[in-house]
Amino acid sequence: MSADKTAPFIQIRNLKKRFGNQQVLSGINLDIRKGETLLIIGPSGEGKTVLIKHVIGLLRPDEGSVVVDGVEVNKLKERDLAPVRKRVSMLFQGGALFDSLTVEQNTAFPLIEAGVRDSAEITLRVREALEAVDLYEHKHKLPVNLSGGMRKRAGIARAIVGRTQCILYDEPNSGLDPIVADVIDRMILRMQKRYGVTSLVVTHDMGSVFKISDRVAFLKRGVIHFLGTPAELKASTDPEVRDFIEGRSGITS
Amino acid sequence: MGFLSYMGQLAFLLRDLITAFQSGVWRLKLVAHEIVAIGFGSQAVVIVTGAFTGAVFTFQTYAKFKDFGVESTVGAIVSVALCRELGPVLAGLMVSGRVGAAMAADIGTMKVTEQVDALRVMGVHPVDYLVLPRFIAMMVSMPLLVAESIAFGLLASYVVAVHGYGVPEAWFLAHMREHTNMLDVGIGMIKGFVFGVIITIVACHQGLRAENGAVGVGVGTTRAVVISSLAMLICNFFLSILLNYLSPLGTGM
Numbered sequence A: 001m002s003a004d005k006t007a008p009f010i011q012i013r014n015l016k017k018r019f020g021n022q023q024v025l026s027g028i029n030l031d032i033r034k035g036e037t038l039l040i041i042g043p044s045g046e047g048k049t050v051l052i053k054h055v056i057g058l059l060r061p062d063e064g065s066v067v068v069d070g071v072e073v074n075k076l077k078e079r080d081l082a083p084v085r086k087r088v089s090m091l092f093q094g095g096a097l098f099d100s101l102t103v104e105q106n107t108a109f110p111l112i113e114a115g116v117r118d119s120a121e122i123t124l125r126v127r128e129a130l131e132a133v134d135l136y137e138h139k140h141k142l143p144v145n146l147s148g149g150m151r152k153r154a155g156i157a158r159a160i161v162g163r164t165q166c167i168l169y170d171e172p173n174s175g176l177d178p179i180v181a182d183v184i185d186r187m188i189l190r191m192q193k194r195y196g197v198t199s200l201v202v203t204h205d206m207g208s209v210f211k212i213s214d215r216v217a218f219l220k221r222g223v224i225h226f227l228g229t230p231a232e233l234k235a236s237t238d239p240e241v242r243d244f245i246e247g248r249s250g251i252t253s
Numbered sequence B: 001m002g003f004l005s006y007m008g009q010l011a012f013l014l015r016d017l018i019t020a021f022q023s024g025v026w027r028l029k030l031v032a033h034e035i036v037a038i039g040f041g042s043q044a045v046v047i048v049t050g051a052f053t054g055a056v057f058t059f060q061t062y063a064k065f066k067d068f069g070v071e072s073t074v075g076a077i078v079s080v081a082l083c084r085e086l087g088p089v090l091a092g093l094m095v096s097g098r099v100g101a102a103m104a105a106d107i108g109t110m111k112v113t114e115q116v117d118a119l120r121v122m123g124v125h126p127v128d129y130l131v132l133p134r135f136i137a138m139m140v141s142m143p144l145l146v147a148e149s150i151a152f153g154l155l156a157s158y159v160v161a162v163h164g165y166g167v168p169e170a171w172f173l174a175h176m177r178e179h180t181n182m183l184d185v186g187i188g189m190i191k192g193f194v195f196g197v198i199i200t201i202v203a204c205h206q207g208l209r210a211e212n213g214a215v216g217v218g219v220g221t222t223r224a225v226v227i228s229s230l231a232m233l234i235c236n237f238f239l240s241i242l243l244n245y246l247s248p249l250g251t252g253m
């Protein structure tokens, strides 16, 4: 599988998920190729977070399948998912930092759990990750003492430090100022160039769509409503896509 | 039905715990940390509980035994009661309030703030990381806490009987020694061990299944204490029958 360069790293087929009587995902089909950066945009509350949680096996689909690097994750038991999860990391929308650990310990966590024992290497890689998100001078703070944006960046540091083959970002630059948002965008690009990382990025920031994406998926009403390159997105004549990228709500005052 | 499915969930947790235990990855640093928090930190509570139980029990039995003219045997009845029943049960109840509540609240908070999901994403099974260290720490701490509680109960009994009521020291000690032996203390410690298992499983289960934010954590914490306390009292009854069958009362060495 991995030998074939063009084979998709993640393959989502007819994914359906409902919570109570709310059909959140109603048949998602999406391929993410190895080494590409795919952005997912779409209205708030339409199921973007639910979608990426399925990729890493945090949620189980009602129907359909998710294949990551040749492994069908929705068929595996919790313990058997560990090998796949060592190859994929995720940034949670809310950061999900461990509140009993400092920023530095949070960042070192995936390395230690992956079995890195050399403390010099851990220190070095943690420093690299924290510097990439501009947080190195705050490494001794506990998550409760961080600002919202800092928490997000600490979460990003924890997601990138393991240099996994694939990183899922849930809104990496929401709540960040434009400069830091740009730093994060460049970091995502750099991860792709330097380590060939496959990235799946959920975002509301149209700026980063045109800056970093290879392809864009527009999620609406539980399906992929549009899929294409940023240039195709710009040229799209679909009214819903246009309203979204231009930020029109249709309400007149 | 609800009861059966609850027992089923506890059984699944226990099975996961056994798998984790057998994996050999014990995270001794966390275990040590938990032993300090659970065992070391609970000492004051169980010492005060044991001492005042011993004291008040001596106080009351003395009054009655004096009517029969057998006040010097107070030591014997107090020590048997403390070792076999009061020591482990009261220490267990106190630890469930102190430690069980903390376990349910800690893990529950991690659950509702997605920290448990963050662990899973990094390929770390929550039972391995959160439950196993607490479990090992409890297995080590509980028997010792019970022994400590018993020891201080006996000491308080001695003080009340010998110094308070002027029971001749030699008689008091002779009767105490004649009617109790290490086996009685051992029974107390075995009970402590079982109670430790009950507290850990019930509390961690409530934590891991917490939902609905802070309210859910509060509900889970309350349940953890109530259920583990009741379960302990009920188990204690059957455990007493079993242990008394194996080592009958009244056969001092």
Ligand SMILES: Nc1ncnc2c1ncn2[C@@H]1O[C@H](COP(=O)(O)OP(=O)(O)OP(=O)(O)O)[C@@H](O)[C@H]1O
Pocket: A019, A020, A024, A043, A044, A045, A046, A047, A048, A049, A050, A051, A093
């Ligand atoms: N565990 C759950 N139980 C019930 N409903 C849920 C659950 N998780 C998500 N939902 C619902 O699914 C829908 C999609 O949620 P999701 O978090 O995926 O939105 P989103 O697209 O990420 O939005 P945003 O851009 O605001 O983050 C929402 O209506 C939400 O209420």
Ligand SMILES: [Mg+2]
Pocket: A048, A049, A050, A093, A170
């Ligand atoms: Mg979301």
